Amino acid sequence: MPPPLLTATFLILFLLTTTTTTTTSQESDPESDCTNKWIHIRYLPSQFNLDLLLNCSQYPLFDNFCSYLTNHGLGQKTHNNSHSWYRTDPFMLELIFHRRMLEYPCLTPDPNLADAIYIPYFAGLDSLNYLFGPQVNSSFLHGLDLYHYLVHLDTPSIWQKNFGHDHFLVMARSAWDFIQPLSNDPPIFGTSFLELPEFYNVTALTFEARAYPWQERAIPYPTSFHPPNLAFLDSWVNRVRKSRRSALMLFAAGGGISANPNIRRSIRLECENSTSMSMNGTGYDKLCEFVDCSNGICEHDPIRFMKPMLQASFCLQPPGDTPTRRSTFDGIIAGCIPVFFEELTAKKQYGWHMPEEKYKEFSVFIPKEDVVFKGLRILDVLMSIPRGEVRRMRENVIEMIPRIMYRKHGSSLGLRSKKDAFDIAVEGTLQRIKSRLEELTAQ
Numbered sequence: 389m390p391p392p393l394l395t396a397t398f399l400i401l402f403l404l405t406t407t408t409t410t411t412t413s414q415e416s417d418p419e420s421d422c423t424n425k426w427i428h429i430r431y432l433p434s435q436f437n438l439d440l441l442l443n444c445s446q447y448p449l450f451d452n453f454c455s456y457l458t459n460h461g462l463g464q465k466t467h468n469n470s471h472s473w474y475r476t477d478p479f480m481l482e483l484i485f486h487r488r489m490l491e492y493p494c495l496t497p498d499p500n501l502a503d504a505i506y507i508p509y510f511a512g513l514d515s516l517n518y519l520f521g522p523q524v525n526s527s528f529l530h531g532l533d534l535y536h537y538l539v540h541l542d543t544p545s546i547w548q549k550n551f552g553h554d555h556f557l558v559m560a561r562s563a564w565d566f567i568q569p570l571s572n573d574p575p576i577f578g579t580s581f582l583e584l585p586e587f588y589n590v591t592a593l594t595f596e597a598r599a600y601p602w603q604e605r606a607i608p609y610p611t612s613f614h615p616p617n618l619a620f621l622d623s624w625v626n627r628v629r630k631s632r633r634s635a636l637m638l639f640a641a642g643g644g645i646s647a648n649p650n651i652r653r654s655i656r657l658e659c660e661n662s663t664s665m666s667m668n669g670t671g672y673d674k675l676c677e678f679v680d681c682s683n684g685i686c687e688h689d690p691i692r693f694m695k696p697m698l699q700a701s702f703c704l705q706p707p708g709d710t711p712t713r714r715s716t717f718d719g720i721i722a723g724c725i726p727v728f729f730e731e732l733t734a735k736k737q738y739g740w741h742m743p744e745e746k747y748k749e750f751s752v753f754i755p756k757e758d759v760v761f762k763g764l765r766i767l768d769v770l771m772s773i774p775r776g777e778v779r780r781m782r783e784n785v786i787e788m789i790p791r792i793m794y795r796k797h798g799s800s801l802g803l804r805s806k807k808d809a810f811d812i813a814v815e816g817t818l819q820r821i822k823s824r825l826e827e828l829t830a831q
Contacts, residue, residue: 422494425818428502429489430555431542432509436534437486440513447520456480456688460487460797462614466690472615472624472796475688478595478714481560481610482510485593487797488810499546504821505555507590509534511581512560518579519565528570530579535586552589553824556817562596562710563604591817596712597737605820606737607813608792609714612690613721617800621790628723628786631698635677636670637770638700638724640693640715642682643708651706651729651756658766665767671775672701675767690718697722701778702752702770707733721793723786725778727766729756740816741791741809750784 444454456463456475461483463475476484486508489495496502511531518527538555539547547555559566559581568578582592582603590603597606615621639659643652659676667675677700679686679693686692693715697703703719704727711732719726728734728751735747747753752773758764773781790806807815 424503424822425494426496426502427489427492427494427504427506427814427818428496428499428546429506429508430499430538430546432507432534433537436509436514436537440510441483447516453477453479457483460484462796463612463688466612472620473612473690474614475690476610476612476614477688478609479512479560481595481794482512482558484610484794484797485558485810485813486510488794491797492814499543499549502554504818505546507534507538507555507557509557510560511557511566511592515559515561515565515579515581519577527568527579530566531581531584531587535584539586550589550825550828552587553828554821555589556591556593556821558593558607559604561594562712563592563594563598563601563606564596564710566592566594567598591820593813593817596710599732599736605740605816606712608717608738608741608794608809609712610794610809611714611717611721611792612694613793614796615793615799615803616796618802618806621795621803621806625786625789628698628721628789629783631723633699633701633782634673635696635700636672636675637702637704637727637766638677638679638696639704640679640681640686640696640718641706641708641713642680642684649760651760652708654759655704655706655766662767670771693718694722697724700724701782702727704766705729705733706756712737717792720785720788723782723789725751725781725785727752727754727770729754729759738792740812742788746784750781750788752781 441457444457445452456477457480458464459474461476461480463477463480466473466475489506489508499505515530517523518530523529563582565578566581567583568576568580570580570583581587588603592604593607594604595606595609597604613624615624639655641652645656646653656678659678662675665675667673677696679696681687681693697719701724703715703722703724705713705716705719706729707713711730713733716726716734726734731753734742734751735744735753752770754764754766754769759766790808791812792809794810795803795808
């Protein structure tokens with residue numbers, strides 16, 4: 389039996405939108421310029437998407453994610469009167485992206501007319517079987533059923549036209565979770581999806597890419613902010629712009645308690661010691677604010693960290709288990725200038741959404757080795773930045789908010805005029821596929 393949250397109505401609506409939108413959206417906006425933008429959504433059996441939602445409570449080593457499926461993956465509202473804020477789980481991006489694809493203005497039911505083919509496979513959710521479920525020792529199988537269906541069971545000519553070079557999908561986890569070598573015996577954590585030669589040609593949109601990716605491109609983690617219209621976006625941006633920044637810097641995270649030298653430990657120690665420092669002439673009430681997010685207590689409670697972020701000039705974004713952090717995008721939503729300690733945290737990741745050449749205009753970079761091993765104080769670096777420069781950087785951060793947020797599905801026409809994280813990801817994917825097909829043709 390499915391959990392109560394997944395009612396029959398929800399499932400019927402999900403199925404209807406999945407199966408019918410591709411035949412109608414081509415007629416929904418006839419004046420759209422869809423040259424080089426046509427996308428075809430491949431039909432997949434429910435085992436590759438819908439059935440994975442029905443299993444939302446069946447992974448004992450992973451959080452029960454049933455409550456995060458509401459609002460097509462945005463999760464429950466933070467409170468009943470909220471219009472833009474949700475308890476969004478980042479791992480639900482596959483649902484969020486799929487729902488937005490269904491209202492993409494340039495869908496075509498004819499794969500032969502398409503410039504790109506979207507695979508509506510919930511890859512990250514399916515990986516739970518191999519990461520935490522009964523197939524943990526069969527991680528090399530992840531994706532093989534999908535490949536067999538795409539290539540042999542469902543209109544093989546769609547795949548054979550470009551052998552997957554025109555296909556793309558979303559994988560709502562770090563790429564590191566999908567690159568276990570096929571030769572590992574016994575297997576370690578992760579699946580081998582991106583190591584399968586069968587999928588080498590497919591573009592995978594992940595939260596985090598490897599340093600030299602071939603298949604994957606990183607796109608922003610979803611935050612909890614999903615405005616439905618331009619008025620709510622503008623209202624939030626005005627609040628961010630007017631917010632008094634009473635703390636110089638903020639660190640919202642867990643970890644840093646190990647005795648071994650590492651950047652998180654250095655940050656926590658510096659934050660604790662800052663309370664005894666003189667703040668004369670700094671203009672701040674506090675030099676460092678620490679929000680303890682240990683044990684995942686902040687993940688679905690944006691109020692816990694968004695208010696402090698609104699009151700800080702700089703948000704520290706050190707790497708954790710992997711280089712990237714959702715907090716980077718939470719901070720930008722709050723107008724908090726990101727401070728990076730490793731280029732793989734963002735600069736080498738999100739080129740479509742945050743161009744690499746622009747980083748000096750909206751962020752600060754401090755090498756983690758200088759902090760951990762050379763005694764460089766983060767506070768000294770940040771306090772040395774002129775106030776005028778801080779204001780300019782914050783304004784650049786605020787201007788980025790629409791680019792890194794995922795607006796709510798079914799949003800107003802006015803808000804659709806501003807490109808959000810989804811729009812930019814689709815544009816980047818189309819351009820990437822076009823370039824690769826041109827290279828193949830030239831060979």
